[in-house]
Amino acid sequence: MNKQTHHTSGVSSADFVELGSDDSFVMPDFLEGKADIKKTPKTNRRKVSSERKRLERQRRHEQKELSIAEKIQEEWRLPRKKLGPVHFLTMSVVVLALAFAAGEGVYSEYFDSRGDGMVAAAFAGMPDVSEEPISNQSKMDYKVPRAEPRYIRIASLGVDARVQNVGQDDNGQVAVADNIFDAAWFNESARPNDKGAVVINGHVSGPSQDGIFAKVSRLKTGDIIVIERGDTTKFSYEVQKVETVRLEDVDSNKLFQVIGGADQGLNLITCSGQYDRNAESYSDRTIVYTTLLKKI
Numbered sequence: 674m675n676k677q678t679h680h681t682s683g684v685s686s687a688d689f690v691e692l693g694s695d696d697s698f699v700m701p702d703f704l705e706g707k708a709d710i711k712k713t714p715k716t717n718r719r720k721v722s723s724e725r726k727r728l729e730r731q732r733r734h735e736q737k738e739l740s741i742a743e744k745i746q747e748e749w750r751l752p753r754k755k756l757g758p759v760h761f762l763t764m765s766v767v768v769l770a771l772a773f774a775a776g777e778g779v780y781s782e783y784f785d786s787r788g789d790g791m792v793a794a795a796f797a798g799m800p801d802v803s804e805e806p807i808s809n810q811s812k813m814d815y816k817v818p819r820a821e822p823r824y825i826r827i828a829s830l831g832v833d834a835r836v837q838n839v840g841q842d843d844n845g846q847v848a849v850a851d852n853i854f855d856a857a858w859f860n861e862s863a864r865p866n867d868k869g870a871v872v873i874n875g876h877v878s879g880p881s882q883d884g885i886f887a888k889v890s891r892l893k894t895g896d897i898i899v900i901e902r903g904d905t906t907k908f909s910y911e912v913q914k915v916e917t918v919r920l921e922d923v924d925s926n927k928l929f930q931v932i933g934g935a936d937q938g939l940n941l942i943t944c945s946g947q948y949d950r951n952a953e954s955y956s957d958r959t960i961v962y963t964t965l966l967k968k969i
Contacts, residue, residue, distance in 0.1 A: 802853055812835060822901070893912065910964065944957070
């Protein structure tokens with residue numbers, strides 16, 4: 674390079690390095706767009722180079738994190754049966770470690786988007802609900818008033834559960850059972866053998882496992898549901914319709930009516946769809962409409 678004196682500053686051109694020469698460097702983000710910067714003093718070059726290296730390390734670190742996240746997402750798209758116990762455990766440990774290091778970030782957002790009850794609940798912190806298994810003895814000892822639902826049995830789904838008595842919660846909504854293995858009869862709906870619809874809800878999932886109504890959406894027209902009252906009288910109901918609707922589209926009047934204008938029926942309702950961690954609720958509801966078949 675020609676060594677000429679820079680008259681305004683008193684600094685010779687020997688103290689500058691031409692950009693684009695063999696010993697050039699990449700302009701960092703905070704200097705980009707400054708077209709008037711042609712040369713950089715050697716005294717500042719070290720500082721700029723250090724900043725460039727820091728930004729480059731940060732960029733590589735972020736790319737590595739995203740690459741790992743994308744790989745984990747791809748793994749979770751595979752059918753569960755392809756993930757062996759060791760593979761599944763290893764991947765889970767990696768996910769938790771990354772979520773901790775990154776303050777959840779992209780990882781928790783991804784799991785929330787899956788709409789998987791078990792995983793979404795674990796990350797979103799669902800309201801407390803027990804997952805303690807109900808022993809056979811506890812079922813046998815369970816008592817309710819004579820005319821109220823005591824047990825619900827759905828042979829096609831392997832459901833055999835106690836039915837709790839619930840009213841409205843603090844928000845004026847239909848309350849739910851305090852254990853994922855119990856169903857809940859809304860005590861402002863009909864009782865078995867009364868005119869109207871018996872309304873029973875159940876959990877689709879808990880913090881770490883499926884709830885009593887996890888498979889309710891699989892019910893088909895003609896399937897049978899049996900309710901046993903406190904006095905041991907049994908009532909069988911035949912499924913007439915199964916539907917899944919958006920939460921905001923649930924018709925409460927329809928839920929509390931017997932389908933087809935029949936005198937007596939049983940309607941089941943449970944959560945479905947994707948879990949919204951902000952609203953602490955699922956996006957959809959699955960509802961099963963039945964009519965009384967016979968008193969046993």
